[in-house]
Amino acid sequence: MSTSAIPSANNLDAFLMPFTANRQFKKNPRLLAKAKGVHYWTPEGRRIIDGTAGLWCVNAGHGREEIKAAIAAQLEEMDYAPSFQMGHPKAFELAARHAALLPGDLNHAFYCNSGSEAVDSALKIALAYQRARGQGTRTRFVGRERGYHGVGFGGISVGGMVNNRKWFGAMLPGVDHLPHTHLPENAFSRGEPEHGGIALADELERIVGLHDASNIAAVIVEPCAGSTGYLPPPKGYLKRLREICDKHGILLIFDEVITGFGRLGTGFAAERFGVLPDLMTVAKGISNATVPMGGVFVRKHVFDGLMSGSENAIDLFHGYTYSAHPLACAAASAVLDIYRDEALFQRSAELSPYWEDGVHSLKGLPNVVDIRNLGLAAGIDLAPKGAVGTRGYEAFVKAFELGLMVRQSGDAIAMSPPLVIEKAQIDEIIDITARTIKAVA
Ligand SMILES: Cc1ncc(COP(=O)(O)O)c(C=O)c1O
DSSP states (O other): OOTTSOOOHHHHTTOOOTTSOHHHHHHSOOOOOEEEBTEEEOTTOOEEEETTHHHHTOTTOBSOHHHHHHHHHHHHHOSOOOOSSOOOHHHHHHHHHHHHHSSTTOOEEEEESSHHHHHHHHHHHHHHHHHHTTOTTOOEEEEETTOOOOSSHHHHHHOOOHHHHTTSTTOSSSEEEEOOSOOGGGTTOSSSOSSSHHHHHHHHHHHHHHHOGGGEEEEEEOSSBOTTTOBOOOTTHHHHHHHHHHHHTOEEEEEOTTTTTTTTSSSSHHHHHTOOOSEEEEOGGGTTTSSOOEEEEEOHHHHHHHTTSOTTSOSOSOOOTTTTOHHHHHHHHHHHHHHHHTTHHHHHHHHHHHHHHHHHTTTTSTTEEEEEEOSSOEEEEEOOOSSTTHHHHHHHHHHHHHTEEOEEETTEEEEOOOTTOOHHHHHHHHHHHHHHHHHTO
């Protein structure tokens, strides 16, 4: 199919679209045919400003020549190499570069192909580590309501989004959930909300009291929940979680698939909050979404724990055909160059106050019941209109019609522009969002 042609209705039929109302979509499709910088274009040539960096992933903007060149050169040199009991130089180089970038002793990288794989890998590494250090009874996980950790069985088990869970049976056994962190008293907070951080984190003590720490392997949270409408953690929350995990020998996993690589104005949320997890999952911005890639970074004690068997024994019975795929490694390395050369994490920090003022200027528009922001992202809750999600979907469609891409989650709209966005383009995003909100009143 040529990208310049709109496919006929019949052509749309074969693709079972993910997370999509397929029949509704195919009656009135929203197609994207081209992308450059902070814009998409539809097949008819209509320009859409990318308010969401694709799906929170194109942090350095679209169509970066440097990344294209790196992928093309790698393809020319070697298309593929396995990573089981052999390797290729770019994988080791990339891991060393990531180790240097990451905070603390998060110095070891496992690679996979998506955020979902990263989460399932992290959960398995946590179990393997606990067993390797003689704590094999620690098999339980603690996730959080309204968390999103991808769509693997591990991820939906620790995740807390009902529609992602209810269709899929029993999932992983032995999972508890902390309460979510979205409190009404924190409505319209700028940045980290004031209230409730310690009490919400202390819920972990309740779960430990119920099962005993000797049965709990790990706690996994998004430092700032993304997919359920962007929920920055209340002040003190993550530090307190860290303290409780330390007290009980429980591993803390940060799912930084969205927050990693500059979204919060630091390389990683761990730095922004001054809290070092034992494991960290990443994806999306790791390769600027050019070649699918995910990763798990682990701290020294976790890595050393896995290395405690005999030297000729396989340390981790887990991996993917495409772990450290050469094209993904080439892309990820070129992306690191861009982040460094253009100081994009710093740029994200510098733009955040402007962004914050912009999104909070929407307060007072019809049906706006909450606005949240942290770093270069925001969530805006609209009052429901009939069934939950109706107004949110209308807003998503209307914004697209008006030339802006946003994310919808229920009646919340979330935005997370590429970190290369300009102030005038932020103004445009805010203007279209305001017109959208008025149009769906
Ligand atoms: C925090 C978080 N974890 C995991 C995932 C899953 O990533 P993927 O869609 O690449 O599997 C996402 C995707 O949005 C995410 O936001």
